[in-house]
Amino acid sequence: MIPLVKSYLPPKKVLMKSLEDILYSGYIAQGEAVDQFENDFSKFIGNKYCLSVNSGSSALHIALILCGVKEGDEVISTPITAEPTNTVIAQTGAKIVWGDIDIKTGNLCPKDVESKITKKTKAIMAVAYAGMPIDIKRFKEIEKKYKIPVIEDAAHALGASYKKQKLGNHFNFTIFSFQAIKHLTTIDGGMLFLANKKQYEKAKLIRWFGLDKNKTRLKNNITLQGYKYHMNNINATVGSVQLKYFDKILSAYIDNGKYFDQALKDIDGLKLMEYYKNSEPSYWLYTMKVKNRPRFIKMMESNGVMASPLHKRNDIHSIFKQSKTNLPNVDNFNKEWVHIPCGWWVSKKDRKLITDLIKKGW
Ligand SMILES: *Cc1c(COP(=O)(O)O)cnc(C)c1O
Numbered sequence: 001m002i003p004l005v006k007s008y009l010p011p012k013k014v015l016m017k018s019l020e021d022i023l024y025s026g027y028i029a030q031g032e033a034v035d036q037f038e039n040d041f042s043k044f045i046g047n048k049y050c051l052s053v054n055s056g057s058s059a060l061h062i063a064l065i066l067c068g069v070k071e072g073d074e075v076i077s078t079p080i081t082a083e084p085t086n087t088v089i090a091q092t093g094a095k096i097v098w099g100d101i102d103i104k105t106g107n108l109c110p111k112d113v114e115s116k117i118t119k120k121t122k123a124i125m126a127v128a129y130a131g132m133p134i135d136i137k138r139f140k141e142i143e144k145k146y147k148i149p150v151i152e153d154a155a156h157a158l159g160a161s162y163k164k165q166k167l168g169n170h171f172n173f174t175i176f177s178f179q180a181i182k183h184l185t186t187i188d189g190g191m192l193f194l195a196n197k198k199q200y201e202k203a204k205l206i207r208w209f210g211l212d213k214n215k216t217r218l219k220n221n222i223t224l225q226g227y228k229y230h231m232n233n234i235n236a237t238v239g240s241v242q243l244k245y246f247d248k249i250l251s252a253y254i255d256n257g258k259y260f261d262q263a264l265k266d267i268d269g270l271k272l273m274e275y276y277k278n279s280e281p282s283y284w285l286y287t288m289k290v291k292n293r294p295r296f297i298k299m300m301e302s303n304g305v306m307a308s309p310l311h312k313r314n315d316i317h318s319i320f321k322q323s324k325t326n327l328p329n330v331d332n333f334n335k336e337w338v339h340i341p342c343g344w345w346v347s348k349k350d351r352k353l354i355t356d357l358i359k360k361g362w
Contacts, residue, residue, distance in 0.1 A: 002354075004285060004306045005181040006345045008249050010241045022237045030208075030230045037236035040243050041191060045168035049194040051203050052236065056155045056177025056190035058229035060088040060125075062206050063151045063173035063192060065225075066199055067123040069094045076116055077125040078108040079315035079330055084177075085127055085153050086314045094122065096323045098315050102135070103329045104274040106287060106337060110138035112329075117146055124150045128157035128167060130339065131183075131253070131284035135276045136162045136170050149173065155190075158183040159250040160282035168193040178239060183253065183284060184246055186239040189231050250282060252344035256351055257283025260342065263355040264288065270358065271336075285310065286342035292362065293338055299362035300340070305354055307340050 009015060022033055034052055042050035053059050069075055071093030077086055080101055089096050100112040108126045124142070126134045139150050154160070154167045155177035161167065168174045176182075178189035194200045202224075205212060210226030231239075264272060269291035275281055290296045293309075300307040313334050314320065315327065340354060 001301070002305045002341050002346060002350055004308060004310060004339055004341050006343060007180050007185050008242075008245075008344055009185075010245050014244075015238070015241050018237050018241050019234070022233050025233075028233050030213075031233050033233035033240070034231050034236040037186075037231070037239040037243075040240050044243060044246070045166050045193065047169050047193050049196065049200040050168075051192045051194065051200060051207060052231040052239075053190045053192060053207055053229045054231055054235070055188055055229075056153075056175055056179060056182075057084040057088050058207075058227070059175035059177075059190040059192035060084065060151065060153065061091065061227070062203050062229065063175060064088065064092050064094075064123060065206055066173065066194075066203060067149050067151065069122045072120070073122040074118060074120040075123045075125055076108075076113050076121060078127050078129070079313045079327065080106055080129055080311070080333065081127040081153065081314060082155070082311055083314055083317070084155075085125060086320065089125060090319060095120075096320060097121070098323055098325050098327055098330075099124075100327045100329045101333060103332060105132055105135075105276065106130070106273060106333055107132060107134045109329065110135050110142060113139075114142055114146075117148065121146075121148055124148055125153060126150055127153040127155075128160060130287045131157045131160055131257075131282040132273060132275055132287070133157060133160050133162050133167060133279040133281065136279070137276070140170065143171070151175070155179075155182060156284040157282050158284075159254070161280045162276075163278045164280075171195070172199070178235070183250060183282065184239070184242050186231070186235040186242065189235045189239065249344045252346075253283045253342060254280075256342040256346050257281060257286055259351055260286050260340070260355070263351075264358060267358060268361070283342050285339035287337060287339055289333070289336035290338050290362075291336065293336055296338060296362045300354075300357065303353075303357050305341065305357065307338050309334075309337050310339050
Protein backbone atom coordinates (compact mmCIF):
# COMPACT_ATOMS: atom_id res chain seq x y z
CA MET A 1 0.00 0.00 0.00
CA ILE A 2 1.33 3.47 -0.86
CA PRO A 3 0.87 5.26 2.48
CA LEU A 4 -0.41 8.80 3.02
CA VAL A 5 2.44 9.68 5.35
CA LYS A 6 5.92 8.29 5.92
CA SER A 7 8.94 9.34 8.00
CA TYR A 8 12.09 10.23 6.09
CA LEU A 9 15.40 9.63 7.85
CA PRO A 10 18.86 10.39 6.41
CA PRO A 11 21.24 7.59 5.30
CA LYS A 12 22.10 5.34 8.26
CA LYS A 13 25.89 5.80 8.05
CA VAL A 14 25.65 9.60 8.21
CA LEU A 15 22.94 9.85 10.87
CA MET A 16 24.31 7.13 13.15
CA LYS A 17 27.80 8.65 13.17
CA SER A 18 26.43 12.06 14.25
CA LEU A 19 24.10 10.46 16.81
CA GLU A 20 26.86 8.34 18.30
CA ASP A 21 29.09 11.40 18.65
CA ILE A 22 26.46 13.43 20.46
CA LEU A 23 25.08 10.57 22.59
CA TYR A 24 28.51 9.89 24.10
CA SER A 25 29.71 13.50 24.18
CA GLY A 26 28.80 13.94 27.83
CA TYR A 27 26.31 16.69 26.94
CA ILE A 28 22.89 15.56 25.71
CA ALA A 29 20.66 18.29 27.20
CA GLN A 30 20.08 21.63 25.43
CA GLY A 31 23.50 22.79 24.27
CA GLU A 32 25.55 23.63 21.20
CA ALA A 33 23.79 21.13 18.95
CA VAL A 34 20.51 22.95 19.65
CA ASP A 35 22.11 26.33 18.83
CA GLN A 36 23.48 24.82 15.64
CA PHE A 37 20.08 23.45 14.56
CA GLU A 38 18.36 26.77 15.33
CA ASN A 39 21.00 28.54 13.23
CA ASP A 40 20.66 26.15 10.32
CA PHE A 41 16.87 26.21 10.44
CA SER A 42 16.57 29.97 10.80
CA LYS A 43 18.75 30.35 7.70
CA PHE A 44 16.52 27.93 5.84
CA ILE A 45 13.41 29.97 6.68
CA GLY A 46 15.03 33.41 6.57
CA ASN A 47 13.98 34.69 10.02
CA LYS A 48 16.51 35.00 12.85
CA TYR A 49 13.92 34.95 15.66
CA CYS A 50 13.75 31.20 15.70
CA LEU A 51 13.17 29.21 18.89
CA SER A 52 13.37 25.42 19.01
CA VAL A 53 11.07 23.49 21.35
CA ASN A 54 10.20 19.87 22.13
CA SER A 55 6.99 19.83 20.04
CA GLY A 56 4.77 21.87 17.76
CA SER A 57 2.20 21.88 20.56
CA SER A 58 4.71 23.57 22.90
CA ALA A 59 5.39 26.20 20.22
CA LEU A 60 1.65 26.87 19.93
CA HIS A 61 1.31 27.12 23.70
CA ILE A 62 4.13 29.66 23.98
CA ALA A 63 2.58 31.71 21.16
CA LEU A 64 -0.79 31.73 22.95
CA ILE A 65 0.86 32.85 26.19
CA LEU A 66 2.66 35.66 24.35
CA CYS A 67 -0.70 36.76 22.91
CA GLY A 68 -1.89 37.06 26.50
CA VAL A 69 -4.54 34.35 26.09
CA LYS A 70 -6.03 33.41 29.46
CA GLU A 71 -9.08 31.72 30.92
CA GLY A 72 -12.26 33.44 29.77
CA ASP A 73 -10.72 34.86 26.58
CA GLU A 74 -11.69 33.77 23.09
CA VAL A 75 -9.49 32.40 20.32
CA ILE A 76 -10.91 32.00 16.82
CA SER A 77 -9.77 28.75 15.23
CA THR A 78 -10.49 26.19 12.54
CA PRO A 79 -11.92 22.69 13.01
CA ILE A 80 -10.17 21.47 9.86
CA THR A 81 -6.82 20.55 11.39
CA ALA A 82 -5.04 18.04 13.59
CA GLU A 83 -6.26 18.13 17.20
CA PRO A 84 -3.19 19.76 18.84
CA THR A 85 -4.09 23.10 17.21
CA ASN A 86 -7.19 23.20 19.37
CA THR A 87 -6.38 21.13 22.45
CA VAL A 88 -3.61 23.64 23.14
CA ILE A 89 -6.13 26.49 23.08
CA ALA A 90 -8.29 24.52 25.54
CA GLN A 91 -5.21 24.09 27.75
CA THR A 92 -5.07 27.87 28.32
CA GLY A 93 -8.68 27.89 29.54
CA ALA A 94 -9.76 30.13 26.67
CA LYS A 95 -12.89 29.42 24.68
CA ILE A 96 -12.52 28.30 21.08
CA VAL A 97 -14.74 30.19 18.66
CA TRP A 98 -14.95 28.20 15.44
CA GLY A 99 -14.46 30.06 12.22
CA ASP A 100 -15.92 28.59 9.06
CA ILE A 101 -13.61 27.66 6.19
CA ASP A 102 -13.19 28.95 2.69
CA ILE A 103 -14.77 26.16 0.67
CA LYS A 104 -12.30 26.62 -2.20
CA THR A 105 -9.22 26.00 -0.04
CA GLY A 106 -10.29 24.29 3.18
CA ASN A 107 -8.47 26.99 5.19
CA LEU A 108 -10.01 29.43 7.66
CA CYS A 109 -12.20 32.05 5.95
CA PRO A 110 -11.03 35.62 6.77
CA LYS A 111 -14.49 37.08 6.26
CA ASP A 112 -16.13 34.65 8.68
CA VAL A 113 -13.34 35.21 11.20
CA GLU A 114 -13.88 38.96 11.02
CA SER A 115 -17.59 38.52 11.78
CA LYS A 116 -16.74 36.55 14.94
CA ILE A 117 -14.30 39.00 16.54
CA THR A 118 -15.46 40.26 19.93
CA LYS A 119 -13.89 42.23 22.79
CA LYS A 120 -12.75 38.91 24.22
CA THR A 121 -10.86 37.77 21.11
CA LYS A 122 -7.17 37.56 21.99
CA ALA A 123 -5.79 35.62 19.03
CA ILE A 124 -6.65 34.02 15.71
CA MET A 125 -5.32 30.52 15.09
CA ALA A 126 -5.03 29.82 11.38
CA VAL A 127 -3.74 26.54 9.97
CA ALA A 128 -2.01 26.18 6.61
CA TYR A 129 -3.86 22.93 6.18
CA ALA A 130 -2.17 20.09 4.29
CA GLY A 131 0.55 22.52 3.21
CA MET A 132 -1.55 25.27 1.62
CA PRO A 133 -0.80 28.77 2.92
CA ILE A 134 -3.72 30.65 4.48
CA ASP A 135 -5.04 33.85 2.90
CA ILE A 136 -2.00 35.78 4.17
CA LYS A 137 -2.93 39.09 2.58
CA ARG A 138 -6.36 39.20 4.21
CA PHE A 139 -5.23 37.90 7.58
CA LYS A 140 -2.48 40.51 7.75
CA GLU A 141 -5.13 43.16 7.13
CA ILE A 142 -7.30 41.74 9.92
CA GLU A 143 -4.33 41.61 12.28
CA LYS A 144 -3.65 45.28 11.61
CA LYS A 145 -7.23 46.51 11.66
CA TYR A 146 -8.27 44.82 14.94
CA LYS A 147 -4.81 44.55 16.54
CA ILE A 148 -5.41 40.87 17.15
CA PRO A 149 -2.40 38.63 16.48
CA VAL A 150 -2.61 35.72 14.08
CA ILE A 151 -0.84 32.52 15.09
CA GLU A 152 0.04 30.69 11.91
CA ASP A 153 0.07 26.94 12.51
CA ALA A 154 2.34 25.83 9.68
CA ALA A 155 2.90 22.31 11.01
CA HIS A 156 1.83 21.00 7.57
CA ALA A 157 3.47 23.71 5.54
CA LEU A 158 7.23 23.70 6.03
CA GLY A 159 8.78 25.15 2.87
CA ALA A 160 5.55 26.72 1.59
CA SER A 161 5.83 30.38 0.65
CA TYR A 162 4.02 33.62 -0.01
CA LYS A 163 5.44 36.21 -2.38
CA LYS A 164 8.58 34.05 -2.66
CA GLN A 165 9.19 34.27 1.10
CA LYS A 166 8.81 31.12 3.19
CA LEU A 167 6.14 30.81 5.89
CA GLY A 168 7.76 31.90 9.14
CA ASN A 169 8.26 35.48 7.92
CA HIS A 170 4.73 36.82 7.63
CA PHE A 171 3.11 36.90 11.08
CA ASN A 172 4.08 37.58 14.69
CA PHE A 173 3.93 33.87 15.40
CA THR A 174 4.46 30.88 13.12
CA ILE A 175 4.96 27.35 14.36
CA PHE A 176 6.35 24.20 12.76
CA SER A 177 6.26 20.63 14.02
CA PHE A 178 9.01 18.02 13.61
CA GLN A 179 6.81 15.16 14.80
CA ALA A 180 7.37 11.81 13.07
CA ILE A 181 5.12 12.28 10.03
CA LYS A 182 5.74 15.92 9.17
CA HIS A 183 7.87 17.08 6.18
CA LEU A 184 10.99 17.07 8.38
CA THR A 185 11.21 15.04 11.57
CA THR A 186 13.58 15.28 14.52
CA ILE A 187 11.62 12.28 15.99
CA ASP A 188 9.70 14.93 17.98
CA GLY A 189 10.22 18.65 18.15
CA GLY A 190 8.96 22.01 17.03
CA MET A 191 9.96 25.54 16.11
CA LEU A 192 8.45 28.91 16.91
CA PHE A 193 9.18 31.93 14.72
CA LEU A 194 8.67 35.40 16.15
CA ALA A 195 8.74 38.90 14.73
CA ASN A 196 10.93 40.75 17.22
CA LYS A 197 13.65 40.42 19.83
CA LYS A 198 11.44 41.29 22.80
CA GLN A 199 8.97 38.46 22.12
CA TYR A 200 11.85 36.13 21.29
CA GLU A 201 13.55 36.75 24.64
CA LYS A 202 10.31 36.23 26.54
CA ALA A 203 9.57 33.03 24.61
CA LYS A 204 13.02 31.77 25.58
CA LEU A 205 12.23 32.18 29.28
CA ILE A 206 8.84 30.47 28.92
CA ARG A 207 10.59 27.58 27.17
CA TRP A 208 12.70 26.74 30.21
CA PHE A 209 10.85 27.09 33.54
CA GLY A 210 11.19 30.89 33.40
CA LEU A 211 14.92 30.53 33.98
CA ASP A 212 17.47 32.65 32.12
CA LYS A 213 20.16 30.35 30.69
CA ASN A 214 22.65 33.22 30.52
CA LYS A 215 22.82 33.37 34.31
CA THR A 216 23.71 30.68 36.83
CA ARG A 217 20.86 29.06 38.74
CA LEU A 218 21.99 30.90 41.86
CA LYS A 219 21.75 34.27 40.13
CA ASN A 220 18.33 33.48 38.57
CA ASN A 221 15.01 34.81 39.80
CA ILE A 222 11.87 33.38 38.15
CA THR A 223 9.34 36.12 37.40
CA LEU A 224 6.98 34.36 34.99
CA GLN A 225 5.42 30.93 34.57
CA GLY A 226 7.65 28.78 32.40
CA TYR A 227 7.55 25.20 31.19
CA LYS A 228 9.87 22.38 30.23
CA TYR A 229 9.58 22.92 26.49
CA HIS A 230 13.19 23.02 25.27
CA MET A 231 14.70 20.77 22.61
CA ASN A 232 17.68 18.56 23.53
CA ASN A 233 20.96 17.93 21.69
CA ILE A 234 19.83 14.54 20.40
CA ASN A 235 16.71 15.75 18.57
CA ALA A 236 18.61 18.81 17.36
CA THR A 237 21.36 16.62 15.89
CA VAL A 238 18.76 14.63 13.97
CA GLY A 239 17.38 17.96 12.74
CA SER A 240 20.70 19.32 11.52
CA VAL A 241 21.46 16.11 9.64
CA GLN A 242 17.91 16.08 8.19
CA LEU A 243 18.35 19.64 6.89
CA LYS A 244 21.27 18.54 4.70
CA TYR A 245 18.88 16.33 2.75
CA PHE A 246 15.80 18.46 3.02
CA ASP A 247 15.88 20.39 -0.26
CA LYS A 248 15.59 17.12 -2.14
CA ILE A 249 12.82 15.79 0.12
CA LEU A 250 10.80 19.01 -0.04
CA SER A 251 11.06 19.26 -3.83
CA ALA A 252 9.69 15.74 -4.11
CA TYR A 253 6.50 16.78 -2.26
CA ILE A 254 6.15 19.94 -4.34
CA ASP A 255 6.93 18.24 -7.64
CA ASN A 256 4.30 15.54 -7.00
CA GLY A 257 1.76 18.15 -5.88
CA LYS A 258 2.24 20.20 -9.03
CA TYR A 259 1.99 17.06 -11.13
CA PHE A 260 -1.41 16.22 -9.59
CA ASP A 261 -2.56 19.85 -10.05
CA GLN A 262 -2.14 19.34 -13.79
CA ALA A 263 -2.92 15.66 -14.21
CA LEU A 264 -6.17 15.65 -12.20
CA LYS A 265 -7.75 18.73 -13.77
CA ASP A 266 -11.23 18.40 -15.25
CA ILE A 267 -12.17 14.97 -13.95
CA ASP A 268 -15.84 14.19 -13.35
CA GLY A 269 -16.80 14.04 -9.68
CA LEU A 270 -13.52 15.56 -8.51
CA LYS A 271 -12.67 19.10 -7.51
CA LEU A 272 -9.14 20.31 -6.86
CA MET A 273 -8.24 22.87 -4.22
CA GLU A 274 -7.49 26.44 -5.15
CA TYR A 275 -4.49 28.31 -3.78
CA TYR A 276 -4.38 31.97 -2.75
CA LYS A 277 -2.63 34.41 -5.04
CA ASN A 278 1.19 34.53 -4.66
CA SER A 279 1.08 31.37 -2.53
CA GLU A 280 3.23 28.28 -3.15
CA PRO A 281 1.99 25.25 -1.20
CA SER A 282 4.38 22.56 0.09
CA TYR A 283 1.82 19.76 -0.38
CA TRP A 284 2.23 17.76 2.79
CA LEU A 285 -0.87 15.87 1.65
CA TYR A 286 -2.63 16.24 -1.66
CA THR A 287 -6.17 17.43 -0.93
CA MET A 288 -9.23 17.30 -3.14
CA LYS A 289 -13.00 16.94 -2.97
CA VAL A 290 -14.62 13.84 -4.42
CA LYS A 291 -18.18 12.70 -4.99
CA ASN A 292 -18.97 9.27 -3.47
CA ARG A 293 -16.02 9.41 -1.11
CA PRO A 294 -16.45 5.93 0.41
CA ARG A 295 -16.40 4.41 -3.09
CA PHE A 296 -13.38 6.50 -4.05
CA ILE A 297 -11.44 5.38 -0.96
CA LYS A 298 -12.39 1.74 -1.53
CA MET A 299 -11.33 1.85 -5.17
CA MET A 300 -7.98 3.46 -4.30
CA GLU A 301 -7.26 1.10 -1.42
CA SER A 302 -8.15 -2.02 -3.39
CA ASN A 303 -5.51 -0.83 -5.87
CA GLY A 304 -2.85 -0.35 -3.22
CA VAL A 305 -3.13 3.42 -2.66
CA MET A 306 -4.16 4.86 0.67
CA ALA A 307 -6.76 7.63 0.53
CA SER A 308 -8.42 9.25 3.53
CA PRO A 309 -9.55 12.57 4.98
CA LEU A 310 -7.00 11.70 7.71
CA HIS A 311 -8.36 14.22 10.23
CA LYS A 312 -11.72 14.38 11.98
CA ARG A 313 -13.33 17.81 12.07
CA ASN A 314 -12.28 18.97 15.53
CA ASP A 315 -15.52 20.69 16.52
CA ILE A 316 -17.35 17.39 17.06
CA HIS A 317 -15.08 16.24 19.88
CA SER A 318 -17.02 16.28 23.18
CA ILE A 319 -14.37 18.39 24.87
CA PHE A 320 -15.26 21.28 22.55
CA LYS A 321 -19.04 21.04 22.92
CA GLN A 322 -19.43 24.51 24.46
CA SER A 323 -18.08 25.97 21.23
CA LYS A 324 -20.62 24.25 18.97
CA THR A 325 -21.80 26.49 16.17
CA ASN A 326 -23.17 26.34 12.66
CA LEU A 327 -20.42 25.92 10.05
CA PRO A 328 -22.03 25.35 6.64
CA ASN A 329 -18.79 25.28 4.65
CA VAL A 330 -17.18 22.83 7.06
CA ASP A 331 -20.32 20.61 6.74
CA ASN A 332 -20.02 20.72 3.00
CA PHE A 333 -16.24 20.15 2.88
CA ASN A 334 -16.53 17.35 5.41
CA LYS A 335 -18.63 15.23 3.04
CA GLU A 336 -16.12 15.25 0.22
CA TRP A 337 -12.55 16.03 1.24
CA VAL A 338 -9.94 13.36 0.83
CA HIS A 339 -6.15 13.16 0.65
CA ILE A 340 -3.98 11.08 -1.61
CA PRO A 341 -0.26 10.39 -1.07
CA CYS A 342 2.13 12.97 -2.47
CA GLY A 343 5.37 12.81 -0.46
CA TRP A 344 8.96 11.79 -1.25
CA TRP A 345 8.06 8.08 -1.32
CA VAL A 346 5.61 8.56 -4.22
CA SER A 347 7.67 7.78 -7.34
CA LYS A 348 6.98 9.03 -10.88
CA LYS A 349 5.57 5.58 -11.62
CA ASP A 350 3.34 5.72 -8.51
CA ARG A 351 1.90 9.12 -9.34
CA LYS A 352 1.11 8.00 -12.88
CA LEU A 353 -0.61 4.91 -11.46
CA ILE A 354 -2.62 7.09 -9.04
CA THR A 355 -3.67 9.43 -11.86
CA ASP A 356 -4.67 6.54 -14.15
CA LEU A 357 -6.74 4.94 -11.40
CA ILE A 358 -8.64 8.15 -10.75
CA LYS A 359 -9.21 8.79 -14.45
CA LYS A 360 -10.81 5.35 -14.79
CA GLY A 361 -13.48 6.44 -12.27
CA TRP A 362 -14.90 4.97 -9.07
C1 LIG B 1 1.43 17.92 14.15
C2 LIG B 1 0.64 19.12 14.33
C3 LIG B 1 0.77 19.99 15.43
C4 LIG B 1 1.55 19.68 16.67
O1 LIG B 1 2.68 19.08 16.55
P1 LIG B 1 3.38 18.18 17.67
O2 LIG B 1 4.81 18.40 17.30
O3 LIG B 1 2.92 16.78 17.45
O4 LIG B 1 3.05 18.71 19.01
C5 LIG B 1 0.06 21.16 15.44
N1 LIG B 1 -0.76 21.49 14.44
C6 LIG B 1 -0.93 20.70 13.38
C7 LIG B 1 -1.86 21.13 12.29
C8 LIG B 1 -0.27 19.47 13.29
O5 LIG B 1 -0.48 18.67 12.25
